[in-house]
Amino acid sequence: MPKKGLLIILSGPSGVGKGTVRDQFIDDPELNIAYSVSMTTRTRRPSERDGVDYLFVTRDRFMEAIKKGELLEYAEFVGNYYGTQAAYVEKLRNEGKNVLLEIEVQGATQIKEKVKDALTIFIVPPSMEELEKRIRGRRTEAEEIVQQRLSKASKEMELIGHYKFVVCNEDPKLAAQIISLIIKRHME
Ligand code: 5GP
Numbered sequence: 001m002p003k004k005g006l007l008i009i010l011s012g013p014s015g016v017g018k019g020t021v022r023d024q025f026i027d028d029p030e031l032n033i034a035y036s037v038s039m040t041t042r043t044r045r046p047s048e049r050d051g052v053d054y055l056f057v058t059r060d061r062f063m064e065a066i067k068k069g070e071l072l073e074y075a076e077f078v079g080n081y082y083g084t085q086a087a088y089v090e091k092l093r094n095e096g097k098n099v100l101l102e103i104e105v106q107g108a109t110q111i112k113e114k115v116k117d118a119l120t121i122f123i124v125p126p127s128m129e130e131l132e133k134r135i136r137g138r139r140t141e142a143e144e145i146v147q148q149r150l151s152k153a154s155k156e157m158e159l160i161g162h163y164k165f166v167v168c169n170e171d172p173k174l175a176a177q178i179i180s181l182i183i184k185r186h187m188e
Pocket of ligand 1: 011013014039074077101107
């Protein structure tokens with residue numbers, strides 16, 4: 001039996017560049033990471049692939065997953081539901097993979113209760129002005145949603161104390177190097 005893999009939680013406000021940072025370290029063979037594909041009721045963005053970035057489902061299917069206890073955690077975020085598929089994560093960890101969850105703070109808090117040794121990392125922007133610039137630069141959301149995401153970001157930033165590590169995304173490459181180092185230390 002391989003050693004059970006780590007459960008790594010990566011959080012940070014919308015627009016902070018979690019995906020960009022993640023892309024810089026996720027394929028490092030030394031880290032042996034598998035990405036947990038979440039279930040969501042949000043509409044797919046043009047660049048996203050179903051089953052790769054998210055499992056895009058209807059609200060009814062999501063409610064069924066909650067009812068059947070299929071989710072390790074879930075949360076509502078700016079009008080949509082997002083959740084982690086429990087069996088999928090468990091299977092990967094039992095295969096020895098270090099499983100990476102990219103989730104928001106409410107979900108991270110639920111997991112901390114269940115998985116005491118989860119490795120929790122929060123990515124912060126260099127400033128809130130920079131965060132706003134990045135969200136607007138993405139040009140995928142309407143103004144109302146941008147405002148909601150910004151207000152959510154301020155609230156999320158207040159919870160960084162719940163995380164073991166806080167990494168600033170001034171430069172994605174550097175942030176990824178720091179995160180790689182943190183993961184490697186925990187694999188020892
Ligand atoms: P987005 O719509 O920008 O892809 O995601 C919105 C927020 O939901 C992000 O903070 C993202 O990390 C979070 N998120 C994605 N998947 C999950 C999940 O399975 N559970 C929870 N709690 N949050 C998630």
